[in-house]
Amino acid sequence: MSVHERFEELAVGHALNALEPEDEVTFLTHLRGCAACERAVADHRESLAHLAYATDSVEPPAALLTRIRAAVQESGTAGPFPAPVRLEPRRQRRTIRMTTAVVGVAASAVLVMALLISDVGLHFRNRDLQARGQAIQSAVTSLLSPGARRVELSGTGQAVAIVHGHQVDLVLAGLPVNDRNSVYVLWQQTASGRVTAAGTFDMHGGQVTVIHQGLNIGTDTQRLLVTREAGRTAPVSAAGPLLLSGTI
Amino acid sequence: MKTAVIPSIVRTARRRPALGDDPNAYPGLDDRALIGRVSERDPAALEALYGRYGRPCFSLARRVVRDEQHAQDVVQEVFLTVWRDAGRFDPARGSFASWLLTMTHHKSVDRVRREETHRKRATTSDLLDDRPDPGPAVQDEAWSTLRRERVRQALSTLPAPQREALALAYFGGYTQREIAGLTDTPLGTVKTRMLAGMKRLRTSLTGLNDGAVDLEGTP
Structure with a gap:
């Protein structure tokens, strides 16, 4: 099989969201500079959109539009929102609606923060603990702040990305601690398929790591x-195995 | 340019009076103009798009996640993403319908992969079920029915292994490796079948649009 045929096959799997993680990374890396594959993906998506119309046509319930209107109002773009200094009833309700996975991770983060604080009797033992406590506190505050968007990352381990503006906080669990010769890299993919590094981070010991x-x-x-990835800096393109991914 | 496969969908979608869609709201605006207004924070434009595409999005999400509540969650998430990130739509990369339904599909698949319980209920026969719709709404919508039957006809022309592979991936949310396991087929063969099936499908669907006179962007 030629290289071209291989990427033709991967383009179909990519459009179907059916690639294995390692194939996804291979294809995304290739896609950055391949206009033919970009076109192929676009064409496949146009064809697949037709399949949506092959399903039994079902009228959405009237309540769905009401929910969407409410979500738009709550999105923070329909007007000014209060600063995230403290929880207000509306924010609490949103928190309750979060999925179990997110609640689990967020709760873990809060738990770790509480453990850290209680463990040191409100006096952090060292700068590392202090920094981690502050990171957890900041991440949880971000998670609960208006306008913050949560992105669940699935794959190896479990993670939630909290996106607010250009900044991303990560709450991770289940990834192994990396040594001094490697680093974890967060990649961002645009609609055009371009993949670039958003930053690097290390996994520390413990239940939850917050970046x-x-x-x-x-x-x-x-x-x-x-x-x-190998080394201590993000490479130009991903070379290591895909561990986590999520759609914003 | 092969993106002409979508216009008939767009055209027929507009003909449908839909939930929340004020028939007098933006009657002369095409999808691109509407998404432009959405990016300028016009909620009426978002509702007009929902009126055009809420039903196919919900139908697709419901088919993939196989749960009414989860389907609603997916569609809400999709339209909220449209509201927040309308600027991400790039008309040079395809139609609005394709962008929206791709997003709906991906979010549905992400959800069904998290909800293994629901996913286990989706058998191969379920996914390939092509019984005609009994719903009264469908009976009233000749355009919708005709389009659906044509797409199903295009699917039916595919060799069974190709149709099965595409259906398991698209409607079941299975990865290629999972499909290989489900169908007891080598992974390479699954990939080859998918590519061959997509090529055939694209040809068939392009043919179906030969009679289309209305391109996206022309209300």
Whole structure:
């Protein structure tokens, strides 16, 4: 099979969202500079859109439009929202509606924060603990702040990205601690398929690792991916296995 | 340019009076103009788009996630994304319908992969079920029925293994490796079948649009 045929096959799997993680990384890396594959993906998506009309046509319930209107109002773009200093009833209701996975991770983060604080008797033992406590606190505050968007990343382990503006906070669990010769990289993929590094981070020991600084994405980012790369800096393109991914 | 496969969808979608769609709201605006207004924070434009596409989005999400409530969650998430990130739509990369339905499909698949319980209920026979719709709304919508039957006809012309692979991926949310396991087929063969099936499907669907006179962007 030629290289071209291989990428033709991957383009179909990509359009169907059916690629295995390693194939997805391979294809996305290739897609950056291949106009033919970009066109192929676009064509496949146009064809697949037809399949949506092959399904039994079902009228959505009237309540759905009401929900969408309410979500738009709550999105923070319909008017000014209060600063996230404290929880207000409306914010609490939104928190309750979060999925179980997000609640689990957020709760874990809060739990770890509480454990950290209680463990040190409100006096952090060292700068590392202090920094981690502050990171967790900041991430949880971000998660609950108006305008923040949560993106669930699935794959190896579990993670939630909290996107607010250009900044991304990551709450991660289940990824192994990396050594000094490797680094985790958060990649951002745009609608055009371009993949660039958003930043690097390390996994520390413990239940949950929170990354609060150094991860920044563009406004046109559509997907987040996490790989583990050799060395201490992000390479030009992803070479390590895809560990986590999620659509914004 | 092969993106002409979508226009008939757009045309027929506009003919449907839909929930929340004020028939007098933006009657002369095409999808691109509407999404432009959405990016300028015009909620009426968002509702007009919902009126055009809420039903196919909901139908697709419901088919993939196989749960009414989850389908509503997906569609809400999709239209909220449209509201927040209308600027991401790039007409040079395809039609609005394709962008929206791709987003609906991906979010549905992401959800069904998280909801294994629902996914286990989706058998191969379920996914390939092509019984005609019994719903009264469908009976009233000749355009909708005709389009659906034509797409189903295009699917039916595919060799069974190709149709099965595409249906399991698109409607079931299965990955290629999972499909290989489900169908007891080598992974490479699954990939080849998908590519061959997509090529055939594209040819068939392009042919179906030969009679289309209304391009997207022309209300």
